[in-house]
Amino acid sequence: MTQHGHSHRHHYDESMLSVEEALERILGYFDVLDVEEKPILDAVGQVLAEDVTSRFNIPPMDNSAMDGYAVQAADLQRASAESPVALKVIGIVAAGSLPTEAVRPGTAFRIMTGAPVPDGADSVVPFEETDEVERRNAGRSMDEIAINVSVHQGSDVRPAGEDVRQGDLVLEKGVVLRPSEVGVLASLGYHTVKVIRRPVVAILSTGNELLEPGDEFGAGKIYDSNSYSVAASVQRYGGVPLMLGIARDNLDSMNTKLQEGLESDILITSAGVSKGDYDMVKDVLAQHGKIDFWSVRMRPAKPLAFGVLTAPDGRQVPHLGLPGNPVSAMVAFEQFGRAAIYKMLGKSGFQKPRIQAVLDEPIHNFDGRRVFARAIVTKENGTYHARLTGNQSSNLLTSMARANGLAICPEDMPVKEAGEVVEVQMLDWPEEVF
């Protein structure tokens, strides 16, 4: 840095990758996955893999927007509350039925919301604008109706094709299916749809100290949380977790588990990528393909491994090696694993929502890395505020559970002071933050 005349107070290690460089290298190994056809309800959150056009108009025919009477507006030109116009009621039509007769001058058709407007009628008058209630209460004939208002032509008629015209491109390839798109697909008569399939993500924890949740607690042991926090994240972001369980720190165990991981679209391991670990773990990974160990200029989650495993059939499976500490594993997954899943799913953006918040306490940056501080974002008098969850050690998983965002101190800033505006990568949007 100094040789380039920069005046950063922190001189970062040039051999470290920036978050962006690491992300770019990782994403280079992934492509959009293949297409599957599935029931529309099962496709929520997936990316549409075909253009969807309509074979018909929606609505298919002119229909009523109200319960009332289908009329010819010309009959009602002089109608008012003081001098109502009486029309002969020649029939009734409900949604799902067809009118049996055309409306002619001087006549009206009783009509329900969504029912086809009879030929000859151009408008609908709601019940409220007629004497229907008084007439019925007085026991008078319903073969006639008095109308209290004049209406414009087309009033309360929903024209055919108002929403969708036959042949329209309604949903474009590439959109993510939300409840509204699923509803639109149903309205077009689709019961299945072509989407990009979800990636299968194999998840493996490594370590002799790990117990499976549900196992009896043992001295010197800890429960494997990484498999679960990562699998839950995979699920949340649209992947299908394949739980491989725990590999012990020995050759046989690692080899066996890795074989199971070769069926997946990506293998995500945790632990065994920091300097103090058994070299054997790295050797086993190297045997099955190639693996790089990177230092990423971020805190937490500096040590990261990335490589490609080769299956016996020659298939290449990318491998992301997360750090072992539970917060590091989650933060690294958020930056890299999530992006890989999004790319495979065919999503266009990789970012989480980011907001600007006023920082309520400083974030210190000791060694020129990008700090992702666990933060609690609240909204006070219309302004976002971010405070930290306390001790930022990467082993404190409950602090992750208290955070709703990651507040970012850039690598070239030794401190973000209280009162400064900070960018926060939101993990969640709890109700009170809106």
Ligand code: AMP
């Ligand atoms: P390692 O990278 O293997 O040195 O692990 C770093 C730290 O993370 C150690 O304290 C491990 O016990 C812890 N750790 C590793 N894997 C897990 C896991 N799956 N769940 C919870 N903690 C873990």
Ligand code: MG
């Ligand atoms: Mg270990």
